[in-house]
Amino acid sequence: MTVAPKREDYDVVVIGAGPAGLAAAATSAEAGLSTLLLDENIGPGGQVFRAISSTPVTERSQLGADYWVGADLVQSLRASSAEVIHRATVWSLDRNLDVAVSIGGASAFVKARRVILATGALERPFPIPGWTLPGVMTAGAAQTMLKSSALVPDGRTVIAGQGPLLWLLAAQILRLGGRIDRILDTTGRRNYFAALPHAFAFLTSSYFTKGLSMMREVKAKVQVVSGVTELAGAGDGQLASVNYVAGGKRETIPVDLLLLHQGVVPNVNLAMSADVKHRWDDLQLCWSPVLDASGNSSVAGIAIAGDGAGIGGANAAVVRGRIAARAAVEALTPAAAAKLPAMAMLRADLARAERGRVFLDTLFRPSLQFRIPSGDTIVCRCEEVTAKDVLDSVAIGATGPNQLKAYRRTGMGPCQGRLCGLTVTELMAQARSKSPQEIGYYRLRAPVKPITLAELAAVPKSEDDVKAVVRG
Amino acid sequence: MFRRSEQDKRPQVQIFVDGVAVAARQGDTVSAALLASGQDARRSTAVSGAPRLPYCMMGVCFDCLVTIDGVGNRQGCLVPVAEGMQIEIQKGKREIGR
Numbered sequence: 001m002t003v004a005p006k007r008e009d010y011d012v013v014v015i016g017a018g019p020a021g022l023a024a025a026a027t028s029a030e031a032g033l034s035t036l037l038l039d040e041n042i043g044p045g046g047q048v049f050r051a052i053s054s055t056p057v058t059e060r061s062q063l064g065a066d067y068w069v070g071a072d073l074v075q076s077l078r079a080s081s082a083e084v085i086h087r088a089t090v091w092s093l094d095r096n097l098d099v100a101v102s103i104g105g106a107s108a109f110v111k112a113r114r115v116i117l118a119t120g121a122l123e124r125p126f127p128i129p130g131w132t133l134p135g136v137m138t139a140g141a142a143q144t145m146l147k148s149s150a151l152v153p154d155g156r157t158v159i160a161g162q163g164p165l166l167w168l169l170a171a172q173i174l175r176l177g178g179r180i181d182r183i184l185d186t187t188g189r190r191n192y193f194a195a196l197p198h199a200f201a202f203l204t205s206s207y208f209t210k211g212l213s214m215m216r217e218v219k220a221k222v223q224v225v226s227g228v229t230e231l232a233g234a235g236d237g238q239l240a241s242v243n244y245v246a247g248g249k250r251e252t253i254p255v256d257l258l259l260l261h262q263g264v265v266p267n268v269n270l271a272m273s274a275d276v277k278h279r280w281d282d283l284q285l286c287w288s289p290v291l292d293a294s295g296n297s298s299v300a301g302i303a304i305a306g307d308g309a310g311i312g313g314a315n316a317a318v319v320r321g322r323i324a325a326r327a328a329v330e331a332l333t334p335a336a337a338a339k340l341p342a343m344a345m346l347r348a349d350l351a352r353a354e355r356g357r358v359f360l361d362t363l364f365r366p367s368l369q370f371r372i373p374s375g376d377t378i379v380c381r382c383e384e385v386t387a388k389d390v391l392d393s394v395a396i397g398a399t400g401p402n403q404l405k406a407y408r409r410t411g412m413g414p415c416q417g418r419l420c421g422l423t424v425t426e427l428m429a430q431a432r433s434k435s436p437q438e439i440g441y442y443r444l445r446a447p448v449k450p451i452t453l454a455e456l457a458a459v460p461k462s463e464d465d466v467k468a469v470v471r472g
Numbered sequence: 473m474f475r476r477s478e479q480d481k482r483p484q485v486q487i488f489v490d491g492v493a494v495a496a497r498q499g500d501t502v503s504a505a506l507l508a509s510g511q512d513a514r515r516s517t518a519v520s521g522a523p524r525l526p527y528c529m530m531g532v533c534f535d536c537l538v539t540i541d542g543v544g545n546r547q548g549c550l551v552p553v554a555e556g557m558q559i560e561i562q563k564g565k566r567e568i569g570r
Binding site for chain 1: 477478497499501519523526529535549
């Protein structure tokens, strides 16, 4: 398991073995480029195809046909010459395309001619009162346990939020015999009207029929409360109840497990630390990298594929992976690109895969009250900083997320802003009457995942490296 | 909070949680095994000592931090269980030398 990379140099280094990374690495290796795929998880699949090679869920229909697509991607990768290392945490990437990776507690360094970032998405923060209590988890967390360990909720369970994943998870839990007491749908009423102009593309996309039948399947078995406008978890050291308002009516129900979900957002940490330019996406309400049609970023040699390039879903991620890999092949060995599917064809595939996305983004755009908390609600889970703390800091002069670090240490804990960054940006933007773009984001730097000083100290050093830091 | 589906036929792996034997399954992450065990697996935070359980299960939130085989601050959701593994629920921050 703890195998270091075989070489020091690769044509292409792909980071992340989800749909985009699997497709990119297989494509690049098939074209004859030396390819290294680094992935943090135990096995391939990323989140959407989590545990695709090892899941104990043997009833294939329970996970759905869309899940098993991942098996073909893994097979193509394994048939290729790509070198794959799991449980490998990339902690640094820079403009020179030097990659630092921690494997089994030791760091290795490789140099790439091209890097394809396929670090995917993470769930949007859902900062409601009580969201740090034991018993509150993301919907994705429950799905991870379901796929990789066939674990299902068996206590009093509530799923709250909105978006396609919420319905998929609910259906999967029910199929595996798990328990769901209630679904609290937070989709804003106004979103339905806003989404209407985009309905045609959605109705004629693959999402529509699948989504509809899944919602029917779930609604036949679980009480669904729509129009939820307020939500809070409560309990003393452990979640005990969920309090919500729907249609102006407040209700409190005893609960053991609350699963939250309001969409996914690009995981930007590694790309931002490599200085890749990002912009605020006002529809998806997140930072997305600025990319050309082949996924190339503002840093020469670094491309981004998959949901890390802007949320597009698994099918789009696969195609974006192929596009980014083809572009790398074109740049490094143009002759070999002729063997790959034509770029025009791939772009047509992408357009098809992205069809209906704007409708979903508009319909499931999370409401302000679930993105921008107030009072004692925790914003930064690591450093335990509340919304009031942030606003107090703004009042005495904190101008943006980076100044706020000095005031409150937000974003300086181990998660490095992944769970608070968007909230801090939006909260400060609102407090200062600025746009999120103007307020900006944390300045991210390597190491993007914590490593020990001992590991850093054990890194091989040249005489020049030592001279640069040792006095005398 | 969670139970195992009956179709799960993976072999058992014995781990120890604060010295108590727990039956996990091959391929479980430490965090999944803890959540399935029914034991109180709440860690406490380094800042205020507040109790926490894993939140994201995908390597992002660091609320799964746990001491594994004597090494503190490991992300339990990224580490697979192994026979005889010694897990300690981490209370507060990592101690020097562990």
